[in-house]
Amino acid sequence: MSLRVHLALIVLLPIALIGGMMAADIKLPVPQWGREYVLKFFLPEASGQVDLPTIYGSHNPSDPLVVIDAGHGGRDLGAVGAGVREKDVTLALALALRDQLVEQGDIRVALTREEDRLLALEERPDIARRMEAELFLSIHADSAGDNEAVSGASIYTLSNRASSAAAARFARRENDADRINGVSIGGESDEVSTILVELSQRRSQMASVEFAGLVTREGEGELAFHSQAQRSADLVVLRTPDMASALFESGFVTNQDDAARLMSPEGQAKFAEVMARAIRVFFIRQGAL
Numbered sequence: 253m254s255l256r257v258h259l260a261l262i263v264l265l266p267i268a269l270i271g272g273m274m275a276a277d278i279k280l281p282v283p284q285w286g287r288e289y290v291l292k293f294f295l296p297e298a299s300g301q302v303d304l305p306t307i308y309g310s311h312n313p314s315d316p317l318v319v320i321d322a323g324h325g326g327r328d329l330g331a332v333g334a335g336v337r338e339k340d341v342t343l344a345l346a347l348a349l350r351d352q353l354v355e356q357g358d359i360r361v362a363l364t365r366e367e368d369r370l371l372a373l374e375e376r377p378d379i380a381r382r383m384e385a386e387l388f389l390s391i392h393a394d395s396a397g398d399n400e401a402v403s404g405a406s407i408y409t410l411s412n413r414a415s416s417a418a419a420a421r422f423a424r425r426e427n428d429a430d431r432i433n434g435v436s437i438g439g440e441s442d443e444v445s446t447i448l449v450e451l452s453q454r455r456s457q458m459a460s461v462e463f464a465g466l467v468t469r470e471g472e473g474e475l476a477f478h479s480q481a482q483r484s485a486d487l488v489v490l491r492t493p494d495m496a497s498a499l500f501e502s503g504f505v506t507n508q509d510d511a512a513r514l515m516s517p518e519g520q521a522k523f524a525e526v527m528a529r530a531i532r533v534f535f536i537r538q539g540a541l
């Protein structure tokens with residue numbers, strides 16, 4: 253088809269359609285056009301689904317899978333202080349933890365990012381969900397601005413209120429065809445799927461809190477915790493009604509001791525050791541190991 257005919261078709265087709273509708277007396281609801289009138293087009297997600305990462309460690313698909321998420325990356329530096337960038341700290345810690353878990357042999361482990369690149373917040377737990385992970389652990393580091401004295405690690409789970417809201421959102425989004433904790437909710441009525449999502453959410457929430465407790469227990473005397481070590485908040489990456497999840501704030505990049513510890517191989521190894529132990533005990537308690 254020549255370009256001219258193509259263009260003519262593009263221009264003429266809508267005119268022909270409207271003409272045809274007028275001839276057939278089909279009426280379209282036409283809004284009052286005003287200055288504030290905005291037309292919105294719903295476009296598909298630009299990025300689409302990201303590729304799933306490599307699984308390290310056990311080759312046995314029935315062994316539990318933990319997905320480790322190094323926060324920030326690429327042009328998103330995260331918190332910056334004392335010559336340390338959060339995106340570098342999180343990646344170094346994630347890689348150290350991966351290596352420690354791989355050594356144990358019977359756990360499968362994957363990273364949402366293995367290099368310096370940016371991922372959208374929602375993509376991070378989504379990768380874990382698509383891989384049907386048992387546990388999602390997001391790693392971050394904090395900033396206290398000018399207050400260099402603030403230091404210590406803490407571990408977050410989703411707050412109860414945010415957790416119910418997340419379940420409701422998830423139920424709406426996934427109602428049509430998806431699986432939650434291995435239970436297919438496709439084809440169920442809205443009421444039934446909402447109940448299933450809530451049950452799944454409650455189970456995931458309890459497991460998440462248990463995991464957070466294990467991190468503080470295993471890390472006692474070994475990791476430098478903030479005085480309030482276990483916390484809850486409405487964090488996007490923790491909206492995971494179908495798996496346990498937690499976010500580890502590894503320390504403050506604005507505190508010199510924390511920054512030095514997080515950037516040193518010894519500090520990273522200590523973190524990996526404690527966290528791998530907590531993950532292991534968690535999987536045993538969940539009956540996954």
Ligand code: ZN
Nearest residue numbers: 323330392393
């Ligand atoms: Zn962060």
